[in-house]
Amino acid sequence: xxxVTMRVWRGDEDGGTFTEYVMPAVEGEVVLDxxxxxxxxxxxxxxxxxxxxxxxxxxCSAEINGLPKLMCMTRMDVLPEGEPVVVAPMRTFPIIRDxxxxxxxxYTMARQVPPFKPREPEADGTYRMxxxxxxxxxxxxxxxxxxxxxxxxxVIRDHEENKASYAxxxxxxxxxxxxxxxxxxxxxRELLRERMGLGMCNITKCCTEVCPEHIKITDNxxxxxxxxxxxxxxxxxxxxGRKILRRTKRSALEAALDAPGQHTPTRQEQxxxxxxxxxxxx
Amino acid sequence: xxxxxxDIETHDYDVxxxxxxxxxxxxxxxxxxxxxxxxxxxxxxxxxxxxxMAEGGAAAAMGNVWSEDNWKVHFRDTMRGGKMLNNWRMAxxxxxxxxxxxxxxxRWGALFDRTKDGRILQRDFGGHRYARLAHVGDRTGLELIxxxxxRAITLDIDVFMECKILRLLKDAExxxxxxxxxxxxxxxxxxxxxxxxxxxxxxxxxxxxxTSNSWESTGDGHAMAAWAGADMIDMECVQFHPxxxxxxxxxxxxxxxxxxxxxxxxLRNSEGRRFMFDYIxxxxxxxxxxSEEEGDRWYDDHLNNRRPPELLPRDEVARSxxxxxxxxxxGPHGGVFLDIATRRSADEIRRxxxxxxxxxxxxxxxxxxxxxxxxxxxxxxxxxxxxxxxETEQTTVPGLFAAGEVAGGMHGANRLGGNSxxxxxxxxxxxxxxxxxxxxxxxxxxxxxxxEVAAVVAExxxxxxxxxxxxxxxxxxxxQQMMQQLVGIIRTEDELRRALGELDSLSERAQKMSVxxxxxxxxxxxxxxxxxxxxxxxxxxxxxxxxRRESRGGHTREDYPKPDPELGKVNLVQRIDGDGNYTLEPxxxxxxxxxxxxxxxxxxx
Ligand SMILES: Cc1cc2nc3c(=O)[nH]c(=O)nc-3n(C[C@H](O)[C@H](O)[C@H](O)COP(=O)(O)OP(=O)(O)OC[C@H]3O[C@@H](n4cnc5c(N)ncnc54)[C@H](O)[C@@H]3O)c2cc1C
Ligand code: SF4
Ligand code: SF4
Ligand code: FES
Numbered sequence: 021x022x023x024v025t026m027r028v029w030r031g032d033e034d035g036g037t038f039t040e041y042v043m044p045a046v047e048g049e050v051v052l053d054x055x056x057x058x059x060x061x062x063x064x065x066x067x068x069x070x071x072x073x074x075x076x077x078x079x080c081s082a083e084i085n086g087l088p089k090l091m092c093m094t095r096m097d098v099l100p101e102g103e104p105v106v107v108a109p110m111r112t113f114p115i116i117r118d119x120x121x122x123x124x125x126x127y128t129m130a131r132q133v134p135p136f137k138p139r140e141p142e143a144d145g146t147y148r149m150x151x152x153x154x155x156x157x158x159x160x161x162x163x164x165x166x167x168x169x170x171x172x173x174x175v176i177r178d179h180e181e182n183k184a185s186y187a188x189x190x191x192x193x194x195x196x197x198x199x200x201x202x203x204x205x206x207x208x209r210e211l212l213r214e215r216m217g218l219g220m221c222n223i224t225k226c227c228t229e230v231c232p233e234h235i236k237i238t239d240n241x242x243x244x245x246x247x248x249x250x251x252x253x254x255x256x257x258x259x260x261g262r263k264i265l266r267r268t269k270r271s272a273l274e275a276a277l278d279a280p281g282q283h284t285p286t287r288q289e290q291x292x293x294x295x296x297x298x299x300x301x302x
Numbered sequence: 303x304x305x306x307x308x309d310i311e312t313h314d315y316d317v318x319x320x321x322x323x324x325x326x327x328x329x330x331x332x333x334x335x336x337x338x339x340x341x342x343x344x345x346x347x348x349x350x351x352x353x354x355m356a357e358g359g360a361a362a363a364m365g366n367v368w369s370e371d372n373w374k375v376h377f378r379d380t381m382r383g384g385k386m387l388n389n390w391r392m393a394x395x396x397x398x399x400x401x402x403x404x405x406x407x408x409r410w411g412a413l414f415d416r417t418k419d420g421r422i423l424q425r426d427f428g429g430h431r432y433a434r435l436a437h438v439g440d441r442t443g444l445e446l447i448x449x450x451x452x453r454a455i456t457l458d459i460d461v462f463m464e465c466k467i468l469r470l471l472k473d474a475e476x477x478x479x480x481x482x483x484x485x486x487x488x489x490x491x492x493x494x495x496x497x498x499x500x501x502x503x504x505x506x507x508x509x510x511x512x513t514s515n516s517w518e519s520t521g522d523g524h525a526m527a528a529w530a531g532a533d534m535i536d537m538e539c540v541q542f543h544p545x546x547x548x549x550x551x552x553x554x555x556x557x558x559x560x561x562x563x564x565x566x567x568x569l570r571n572s573e574g575r576r577f578m579f580d581y582i583x584x585x586x587x588x589x590x591x592x593s594e595e596e597g598d599r600w601y602d603d604h605l606n607n608r609r610p611p612e613l614l615p616r617d618e619v620a621r622s623x624x625x626x627x628x629x630x631x632x633g634p635h636g637g638v639f640l641d642i643a644t645r646r647s648a649d650e651i652r653r654x655x656x657x658x659x660x661x662x663x664x665x666x667x668x669x670x671x672x673x674x675x676x677x678x679x680x681x682x683x684x685x686x687x688x689x690x691x692x693e694t695e696q697t698t699v700p701g702l703f704a705a706g707e708v709a710g711g712m713h714g715a716n717r718l719g720g721n722s723x724x725x726x727x728x729x730x731x732x733x734x735x736x737x738x739x740x741x742x743x744x745x746x747x748x749x750x751x752x753x754e755v756a757a758v759v760a761e762x763x764x765x766x767x768x769x770x771x772x773x774x775x776x777x778x779x780x781x782q783q784m785m786q787q788l789v790g791i792i793r794t795e796d797e798l799r800r801a802l803g804e805l806d807s808l809s810e811r812a813q814k815m816s817v818x819x820x821x822x823x824x825x826x827x828x829x830x831x832x833x834x835x836x837x838x839x840x841x842x843x844x845x846x847x848x849x850r851r852e853s854r855g856g857h858t859r860e861d862y863p864k865p866d867p868e869l870g871k872v873n874l875v876q877r878i879d880g881d882g883n884y885t886l887e888p889x890x891x892x893x894x895x896x897x898x899x900x901x902x903x904x905x906x907x
Contacts, residue, residue, distance in 0.1 A: 032822065048550020050665070060775035064826030065819030069347070071516040074556050074661055076444065077350045093664050116487045117823040127348065127455075127463075136411035136458040146405050148420030156414045160437065161413055161445060165349055239546065 024096060025104040026054055028066065030188045032117045039063075040104065045096065051107065052080055052091035055119075067118035075232060082109040082119050088230045089166035094250040110171040126167050130281030132215070133194055137206040153202045159240060160197035163190065169227035169237055175220045184215035189227035189237045196241035199248065213249045218242070310482075310491040310755065315341045315460075316741040316746075317734070318481060318496040320467050321523065323351035324726030325706025325733070326502030327450035328403075332734025333500075334457045338741055342454065343462040343483070343496060345518050349451050351724050352504050352516055352707075353726065357559035357657065358726070359425055359435025361720030362400035366421045368432035368604060372669065373397040375431055378901045380721060382585070383429040383615045384685070384714020385855040386870060386902075387536065390894040391692035392712040396728050403727035412449040414438055416487025426564040429615040429718040430591070432604060440559050446723055465492060467522065468733045468811075468831060469701065469758045470499065470530045472753060477701035478530060479748030483756045486828060489821020491759050494823070495748040497741035499649035500695075500733050501527060501688065501704040506540075506839040508778075508832075510681035511786035512728045514546055520832040521839030523708040526659040527688040528838060528878045533698040535710040537839070537871040539685035539847030541717055541856040543792045544569075544619035547681025548637035553665045555680040558640060558658060560719040562675075563612045565654050566601055567642035569623070570674070571631035577638070578611035582621035586614055617716040617855050624791055637678035643671055679791055683722065685713040685856060686846065689875065692892075694736035695729055701740065705733035711873075765830045771816030774830040775898025781808055781836055790845050794860045798848040805841050812837060841884065849886055 026041045043056045052070055059066050071077040073092045080091040085099065085106050099105050113121035141147050169189040174183050187195075195212055198204050212218050225238045235241075317333040322344035344351060376397035381388050400855030402424065408414065414436050414787070415423040416596040416626040424433045452463070467483035477715045481494045503523025507515030528534050538747065545558040563569075571577045582590045590611050591597035623638050632638055642651055648671035648761040652659050655670070662668040662675055687710030688697050695703045706726045713721060764875070776831065788801035817827045852866035853859050872888035 046552065048666070049552045053552040059825055060773070060779070064773055064775060064817065065824040067823040067825060071346055071350045071352070071434065071518065072355045073516070073553070074355065074657075075353045075515075075664065076441070076657065079350050120487070120823050122487070123347065130452075131455050135452065138409055139412070146421065147408060149413075149416055150420050151416040154416065157413050161438070162441065163448075163499070164354075164444065176480075193664065198411075201413070204411075275399070 024054060026058065027104045027106045028055070028058070028118070029108040030118050031115065033115050034105070036115075036118075038106070038108075049096050050092055051082075051084055051089075051094045051105065054096065055091060055107070060268075065165070067116070067120045069120055076164060078164030078232075081110055081166045081171065082167050083110060083171075088171050090166060090232050091266060094230065096194075101146075110167065111260065112171045112173070112177045113167070123167050125183055126165070126170060126188075126190060130194070132187075133191060133198070134206055134208055134211065136198060136201065136204055137298065138203040139205050147203060148215050149202045156200045156240065157197050158201075159235055160193040160200075162235060163193060164233060165190065166232060168230045172226045172230050173221075173226065174226065175217070182217070185215065186220055190216065191216065192221070192245060193235060193241040195238055196245050199245065209249050212245065216246060218249060307692045308703065310493055310759070311752070312493045312495065313341060313376065314388060315339045315494065315496045317341070317498050317500065317737045318343060318494045319502060319734070320481065321351070321502030321504060321706070322348055322461070322494065323502060323504050324446050324450060324723060325708075325730040326351075327447065327454055327557050328344045328730025329500045329502055329703075329734035330459050331450065331454055331457060333738045333741075334459050336735065336738040336894045338738045341462060341496070343465050343467060343481070343494065345466045345486070347463050347482040347826065349447055352519060353443045353447045353723070355514075355516070356446070356723055357440040358427055358561040358564065359437030359442045359720050360400070360404060360446065360723035361430060361434045361435060361718065362404045362436055362724050363397060363432075364401045364404065364422060364424065364436070366417055367424045367554035370605075371432040371434060371498070374901055375435065377898070378401070379430050380718060380902065381902070382720040384716055385865065386714065387539070387854060387873070387891070387894060388714030389692055389711030390898060391892060392729070393714075394898065395692060395732075396712060396725055399728045400724035403724060403731065407446065407449050407521065407727070408675050410443050410449050410453045412438075414445070419510075424579070426601070426609075426613065427560055427719040428563065428613040428619065430720065435564070435720040437561070437893035438652075440655050443721065446726075460728065462492075466828065467526065470526050470760055471754050471758075472530060472699070473749045475700070475746070477698060477744070477748075479701065480750045480755070482755050484762065484831075485754070487823050489824065489827070491761055491762075493750065494586050495750055497701070497744040497748060499761070500737050501697075501702065501708050501845060502706045502730065502733075504707045506836075506843070507681045507684065509781055509785045510790070511782040512546060513681040514543060514555055514557035514677075515681065520835050521684075522832065522835040523704065524684070524687055524842070525697070525835035525838040527697060527702065527704060527708070528842065528876070530699050530702065531877065531879070532702065533689040534687065534876045535843055536686035536715070536846065537710075537842040537858045537876060538850050538874065539615060539715045539855055540681065540843060541683035541685060542620045542679040543682035544616055544623050545640055545677040546636055546682075547666065548633075548676050549635040551676055556661070556665070557680065557682065558653070558675060558677050560616070561641060562642050562655060562658060565605045565642070566645045567640050568610070568612050568645065570639045570641055571626045572633060572639075573631060576612075577626050577631070578614065578619065578622055581618065581625070582611050582614070583618055586618070590614065609721065612798045614703045615716055616717060617798060620791060621676075621858060623679055630670045633676040635676055637676040639674040640677045641674040643673055648672070683707065683717050683776075685715060685717055685860050686710045686843075689873075693732065695733035696740070697737055699863070701744070703733040703737045703740075705729040710783060715857060719886050762831050765815055765817040765827065766821075768814065768816035771814045772811055773816055774817060774826055774833055777808065777812055777815055777833055778829060778836070780811075781833075781840060784808070785840055785843075789840070792860050793847050795848065798844050801844045802841065802848070805837060805844065809837050838878075842876055845876060845884060845886055849874055849888075
């Protein structure tokens with residue numbers, strides 16, 4: 021079989037360039053396989069992340085020919101033949117080295133989501149939920165945290181300054197997952213509007229397009245959240261009503277007992293590690 | 303190379319948990335909830351540990367689908383699946399406590415698939431008498447790890463991601479007091495002092511060529527414990543999962559969940575025959591269907607029919623596939639066929655097994671709703687490991703606890719599918735609890751010996767200082783080829799002896815390997831620091847395999863094809879002494895109390 025030309029971004033926080041590697045083509049390979057062969061051959065220190073090699077862990081995100089993709093799920097034979105395959109790190113996050121970026125932003129944001137707050141269980145100590153009521157939540161829980169939706173979101177892609185006040189699509193689906201959880205009793209809407217920057221999203225749907233889990237981030241999470249946030253000017257009765265409508269079999273009284281309280285975002289930064297600054301490596 | 307060994311970053315905690323899979327996360331949560339200052343250290347990013355890949359489910363006798371199920375049945379299945387080599391007390395605690403641990407996940411936000419009456423749905427898996435696996439489609443591990451991860455971050459547990467621990471150091475009293483490692487992003491060294499350490503580092507599977515395990519599974523925890531003088535048991539008991547992908551070559555080994563068979567999939571050879579009917583062992587004959595019709599009826603009526611032989615324990619199925627292929631009845635790529643397409647509707651397949659559908663479609667160009675999958679055995683799970691006390695998960699070294707796949711005993715000679723995820727929860731929690739207690743009772747502040755730390759650092763850095771040596775990638779691939787060939791699914795005395803010889807020379811070669819580039823995020827160097835663990839664990843496996851002159855569970859000897867009742871009464875205990883010498887001794891299993899023994903006398907219907 022012919023050779024393949026891989027044009028891989030190499031560098032660190034101080035900048036870098038694309039380096040070309042010409043490798044023999046092997047039937048059935050994915051981009052990550054070729055990267056591994058480059059590591060085992062010409063560039064043993066080429067940095068990339070991976071774990072499962074089966075699209076399940078969300079470690080191997082990169083921009084392949086300009087599009088965010090999982091390297092382990094992108095077959096070489098679907099890329100244009102005879103042209104170099106360009107592999108670059110995700111652009112929205114600071115570079116650590118080569119294809120590895122510092123995704124701490126996402127972990128910091130995750131720590132600010134007020135936790136799940138379940139209602140009291142049934143008398144036997146467990147819960148009853150119908151499959152149909154959990155399907156929406158399950159859709160969001162498919163998220164493998166590849167952070168490619170965060171990568172393409174233009175609110176932060178070229179706007180480092182927005183990161184302080186914007187959670188991004190990955191976190192929006194987390195909010196919606198909790199919001200649609202049949203057992204949850206917390207109200208996170210104000211936080212979402214004031215601190216998580218939901219209003220900055222203008223529904224371009226780029227995030228939905230790149231999601232490897234085919235989660236309908238915009239239609240099923242962001243748009244409903246936006247509606248709920250503006251809706252009924254925070255009328256707690258309307259909000260509770262919707263919670264009850266989800267057929268959790270609770271009385272209104274029960275629900276009112278654990279009505280939404282105040283929440284302070286949990287602090288907790290990641291343990292210290294030198295944070296490298298963003299570089300434009302495009 | 304910068305030598306900063308005299309001045310390395312140091313953190314102090316009450317409890318340090320090494321590994322952030324299900325076991326490590328659960329341990330850290332428990333220790334933290336008991337008020338301990340807790341750190342969680344892992345080689346990858348948080349949420350990416352091996353546990354995330356688990357597919358089929360977590361076994362727990364909740365009795366939601368079959369009310370006949372209870373802990374005793376689960377216990378019995380586990381022991382029989384493990385060929386009675388299990389630590390019975392662990393198997394008992396596991397069977398008794400798993401349901402609570404699953405319900406606890408639900409209280410923390412997990413969304414398991416439901417029964418019609420709104421309870422947690424359970425699915426069938428090999429070796430389990432009743433449908434017992436709580437699951438979320440075929441991505442149960444993701445649900446488990448995400449739930450625990452989200453719980454952990456609300457508890458103020460400090461997480462050190464992409465930080466690899468190299469060695470455990472002990473104080474003058476012989477208790478573990480320091481862990482030395484490095485940050486992968488920067489390559490800087492770091493050390494942790496703590497009053498108690500929990501090892502939760504997962505598997506050793508990366509030492510084989512065809513494996514379902516990720517790059518992380520290099521047996522670091524197994525090796526670190528052994529180097530610290532801990533007892534290791536039954537290291538020969540490695541599970542080869544019957545169904546890994548075989549084609550294309552680049553995905554060979556990636557797992558095909560047992561859920562496919564649990565949900566109705568069957569195995570066929572190139573002649574179209576459901577060959578598993580030809581391989582029903584006497585031990586399971588009483589509870590295995592002997593016709594296709596009965597096997598098929600079983601899915602809807604467990605009480606009046608016996609289970610299809612495709613759902614025999616994994617060791618049986620893996621060996622059978624191996625024999626079929628050897629007899630020339632395999633598929634074009636050396637596997638056999640796993641067929642769900644002709645058995646279930648396309649809709650149902652996509653709904654119940656979405657990630658399998660996706661995986662074959664994307665990686666192999668196979669539509670599993672229309673075509674069979676070609677599958678073959680792949681190295682999957684390590685039953686053997688660090689010897690622990692059943693109640694506390696304390697190892698034989700003070701201050702060191704171990705839970706999850708790194709610990710031995712729970713699964714005996716063969717693990718049943720689904721029993722690992724619940725094992726992580728049950729024993730992760732117990733380890734966290736006991737570690738917290740130990741930490742509270744440890745009065746002397748853990749002391750660090752600068753010279754020892756410096757020696758660890760020097761060893762890790764050495765490959766940078768050498769020129770023209772072998773590449774760590776070549777060495778890794780040599781280990782994998784050798785283990786696959788000589789210490790694989792079927793073993794012989796001659797091959798095992800050769801393996802030990804090869805390991806000697808590979809270890810020598812590893813002393814001379816060199817790496818290039820800087821220290822920051824350098825996978826070549828990172829791999830070089832994984833190789834010592836791979837070599838040590840491979841040696842422990844080969845030595846155990848040589849000594850266990852019988853076939854039992856995951857350990858199959860061509861020259862001793864039958865189980866030996868005498869060897870069935872002992873654990874093979876291995877130790878590495880201070881001078882690096884390996885010793886091996888058979889030691890009697892824990893005696894099972896009479897009331898539990900009874901469970902094995904009555905044969906089930
Ligand atoms: C594809 C697949 C499917 C499976 N499906 C099922 C299933 O359906 N049901 C079931 O019960 N079991 C299943 N298993 C088995 C089960 O997933 C594993 O046994 C289990 O997840 C192991 O968990 P653990 O917590 O012990 O370790 P892991 O999840 O492997 O985590 C190990 C952790 O240790 C860290 N670590 C390792 N070495 C170091 C070091 N030197 N320094 C710092 N950190 C370190 C890693 O970074 C990681 O965080 C499956 C396994 C695979 C591979
Ligand atoms: S839809 Fe919103 S969140 Fe998604 S990419 Fe566009 S702006 Fe970002
Ligand atoms: S929502 Fe989709 S794209 Fe975003 S992190 Fe999760 S899996 Fe990735
Ligand atoms: S390696 Fe896990 S998603 Fe690619």
